[in-house]
Amino acid sequence: MTPSPVGMRCPECAGERSKSTTVRFGARDTPYATYALLALSVIAFVAEIGGGGGAASLEGGGELVSDGGLFGPAVADGQWYRVVTSGFLHAGPLHLFLNMFVLYILGGLLEPALGPARLVGIYFVGLLGGSVGALLLTPDELTVGASGAIYGLLAAAFLIARDRGIEQLSSQIGIWIVINLVFTFSIPGISIGGHLGGLAGGAAAAALVLVVERRGGSQSRAIELMAMAGLAIVAFVIALAVA
DSSP, rough: OOEETTTOHHHHHHSSSHHHHHHHSSSSSHHHHHHHEEEEEEHHHHHHHHHOOOOOGGGGHHHHHHHSOOOHHHHTTTTTHHHHHGOOSSSHHHHHHHHHHHHHHHHHHHHHOOOHHHHHHHHHHHHHHHHHHHHHHOTTOBOOOOOOHHHHHHHHHHHHHHHTTHHHOOOHHHHHHHHHHHHHSSSTTTOHHHHHHHHHHHHHHHHHHHHHHHHOOOTTHHHHHHHHHHHHHHHHHHHHHOO
């Protein structure tokens, strides 16, 4: 046997090079779509401050939160845009920082692996899924935050890492999801429906990506994007229906 950096090898194998597999996940490509999503929330928060908000509670959220936050009766009254705008508003600087910090980490992992279009698609399906969940469980409470979209990215990162054989990463993300769900159910004032709905939406979007990847084909990317748009439309319609 011949000593080598990877252990003892037989003489016939010692002269061979070990095969390696490169998994493209979290490469160092610049995640421009992630930065754009992050910038939208920061700009919205600056606008909240300009409108008299920015406090650490919804009561001090100002005019923009009142007019753009998710509120079932207002959505039912025709203010459908709240289903989307609520995902870019936040109840205070700490709320904004926590969501944007996680978006920065997950976006840096997912966008180089999936591309900007897929990342944005998963983000918005998670956001809309979060709106559906919040309207189902707490329709009469004013809800804001990107948490639904963030939970969608968490679900997507977990499923895609498992599918690509990155077990250590998927285990870490799975533990992260469990810990966050414990906080969701134990701390008052957190939108349980928003978090669970975002998790379900992100899982559905990621499953769609994985199914299309396996089938392949020259038109797979176009089909995937259309299916992702259809998933977002379905989530939006359901949100309007349950408001």
